[in-house]
Amino acid sequence: MKYIDEFRNPKLVEKISAKIMDLNPGNNINIMEVCGTHTQNFCRFGLKELLPKNIRLISGPGCPVCVSSQGYIDSAIELAKDKDALIVTFGDMLRIPGTFSSLEKEKTKFGNIRVIYSPLDSVTIALANPDKKVIFLAVGFETTAPTIALSILAGQKERLKNLSFFSALKLIPPAMKYLLADKRLKIDGFLCPGHVSAIIGTKDYAFIPKKYKTACCVAGFEPVDILEGICIILEQISLNKPYVANQYTRIVTPGGNPRAKRAISRVFERTDSDWRGFGIIPDSGLKLKDTYSRFDTNRVFALRSNKVVIKPIKQCRCGDVLKGLILPSDCPLFAKACQPDNPVGPCMVTTEGSCNVYYKFRR
């Protein structure tokens, strides 16, 4: 299979891991992989065994479902209580715990929550259900934002009055900045996300080497990509010359995807956003511009639960996991009270959540 086989070539993998051994400086090196797909593939292919023990990969906040705030889930449940509402969402969102419940549990009560595979399906569903107020739970990073923007534009073209988007879209570079400013975390290098970078390009990471003197490399998701990315980061560290490297050149360009970026900036503007475990990060989210306010769930519906005090989930340490402060296995609930079939925290829910990945592959 083209683009797969050559990047899973065992001989090449062996060669790169030998190079990593050569470059190994010997002291502890912390590399954060920001994207959940990196976490997943790193564990799925057992790549940890190919790295020296002192080189640690720590998972970051790169699973859009995991960083959805408890308040967002509470509001979504609140919306589902409207009997005319039809909530459409990615399947992964269903099992994320809110303060008192999850959408999966509410689905059995209200029956008006539907799983879709593409944001554009929300338009088709709104057209087919004129008597329903269709609400799309718009979560994701820069990767998902363009198709959501296009769905809003499609909704406008169809003159839909019964479709709105509940945006909790988030941006990755502001979260990386937040992590670099946290003195407790010692991050020596970032494996920058491949999918997000395909949209935004590499320029937005310039602050990482410039301001924080930290190594970074955009990398693809196959074993060869991940190991090459680590290799490039180690080279930067050993030469003490951090820069924004791009290993994923078959997909990622410096300027990113201009059409996707145009779609985003046409519909959305930056806003402060609430990240689970982090709190509010300034300018780290996307909200609908005023011109599209009639598609903005926040403005179409008056949401009550925004005023409700949110109690954090007892003992759950997803916040620290998302920040890379602890490993999933350091959480007291891990694989005990919190398991994929009965997740307590969001990181145990999706196949890209760090706790879920650790549970599945490493436990």
Added chain:
Amino acid sequence: MEKTTKILLGHGSGGRLTHNFIQSTLLKKFDNPILSELADSAVIDYQEKIAFTTDSFVVSPLFFPGGDIGKLAVTGTINDLVMLGALPEYISLALIIEEGLEISILEKIIDSISSYAKAAAVKVVTGDTKVVEKLAADKLFINTSGIGRLLTSRKLSVKNISCQDKIIITGNIAEHGFSVLAKRKELDLKLNIKSDCASLNGLILPLLEKTTGIKFMRDPTRGGIATTLNEIAEASNLGIFIDEKNIPVSKKIKAVSELLGIDSLYVANEGKALLVVVPEEADKVIRLLRRHPLGKNAEIIGTVVKKPAGRVILRTVFNTERILDMLTSEPLPRIC
């Protein structure tokens, strides 16, 4: 009034319509002396030990490349019996039909049940038809139970499994699950993946006469081979070591698994068996399996080990090792 082309509530009322449906469709297709008695129960003669199984089928869509709900029901029940070393002989057929289903669709499914039952020399000897209101069921649900005669006095059981036994899969994995998933209209994938849905009696039963080395068999349906291997490890309290590079997967399945982000080790099979075989007989079993069209891609994929007890370990193509866990939640396509 024109003759209806759709199933009406009356078809399940127990009255005239039901009677006509049984006479004109079911009896015609499943003609045998036991069924044609139309008694409340089928009467069957048995002296020896039998295996008895039941299964319900709710697949959507009803038709997929390589099969339909009817074929799935018959072959699924046959395979459950075959896995215990039993020769499938009789099955029951219970239909739960949603009002409004096209009769022609139902007839096509009945035809399919009849032809796959005949091919395996299995008789449908008792049955039931119910019709429920529109939206109370999704088109058609089928329940089948089956009875088979145990062919061997050696009991196939997880309790027989011991260290060094070999794990064999009879062919390419994940074809049924991906076939159905790709056919779902919300995914709109025009991949035409053929389901592996098939009766395994012809492949497996002759094998049991030619070797005494088979200790246990199970068909890895929902949850895929990963889940079945974990069930075997847990029940035997032994570990299983799987070599990823030996697992037979077609190129198409590899591609679709990457596309959807779903691991084929967790995807359902409907015409495959996992065999646990004594090490000395493993090569012979592979040779025999490969002579049959349904077993041509059979491979030895793993070994039973003492530790870690109850766990399955996968050696990847990069010679690294990781846990292969049971399926935990319904696999859904990735979102980012």
